[in-house]
Amino acid sequence: MNVDAYLDPKYGIYDYLMEQKKNGRIKHLGFSTHGDLACMTKFLEAYGKDMEFCQIELNYLDYKFQNAKGKVELLDKWNLPVWVMEPVRGGQLATLPEDAEARLKAVRPDEGIPAWAFRFLQAIPSVTMTLSGMSNMEQLQDNINTYAENKPLNDEEMKLILDIADEMIARTTVPCTGCHYCVSKCPKKLDIPFLLKLYNEAMVAGSGNFIAPM
Ligand code: SF4
Incomplete structure (x- = not known):
């Protein structure tokens, strides 16, 4: 559904959600979006005061490519916790070009490539929930091992992973x-x-x- 429909009072969406909250059927109200910054701003200006979280596509490839950085900054202004979908971009960030993997391994020899996507998210303070999108037992185990420790990327590692993202985008x-x-x-x-x-x-x-x- 387009954001304009959510904002149009004739559909009664806002009133319906507020009533469900008042009746206790909704404990925490938030929203999920693939919209751009303008779309999110429009929505937040209308409903932001009633929202408690927002789910966006956030990963190191989309940080610049889909301006996920700008979206995080916008949500920070509204004090909204960030929930993450597509942290490994549908599996795309589980393996990288050979030269990129070698540069990451040189910095963190014991870290798997998919873990870099999660360590990147651990460096963003407003991220409170990550939908990892695991599809088999091996990925589940890998994910549990990663999240057993909080090891966010430092500034240098952040620069490295974002440089690699820039190169991947520039190639195609x-x-x-x-x-x-x-x-x-x-x-x-x-x-x-x-x-x-x-x-x-x-x-x-x-x-x-x-x-x-x-
Ligand atoms: S294709 Fe070139 S001229 Fe057209 S919008 Fe993009 S940058 Fe501008």
Whole structure:
């Protein structure tokens, strides 16, 4: 459902949720979104005062690529705890290009590659819940071992993992800044930056999850 429908009083969504909260059927009210910063801002300005948490896609690849950093900062302003979906981007961050894995192993020889995704999240103070998305016993055991210790990335490690993310994105995407200069020149009136955004997301997702940015 589009954010505008949530905000339209004719659907009675807000009133319904408030009533369920008053009746004790909802203990804690929060929201989950794949929306961009503008969409989240619009929603928070309307309902933020009643929200208790927010779930977003957050991982080191999307920190810049989908501006997850900006979303965390926005939620921090609202004092909302961050719940994380796609911490390993549908399994995409469980294995990395060979050279990237070697650089990570050189810094933390005992840490598995998937664990870097969780150590990254441990370095973000407002993250209080992570939906790990484990699909077999081995991943479950691996995840339990990782979370047995709190070992957040330090500043240098954070820079390293974000540099690697930049390199992974640069390998497959078209560097469109979204300036829109080309749009008025397109004889077919295409929204070129939006189409490139979709193309880039599909390229980064590869055979993994593809969620169209809004
Ligand atoms: S493709 Fe269009 S919107 Fe993207 S950077 Fe080039 S001119 Fe700007």
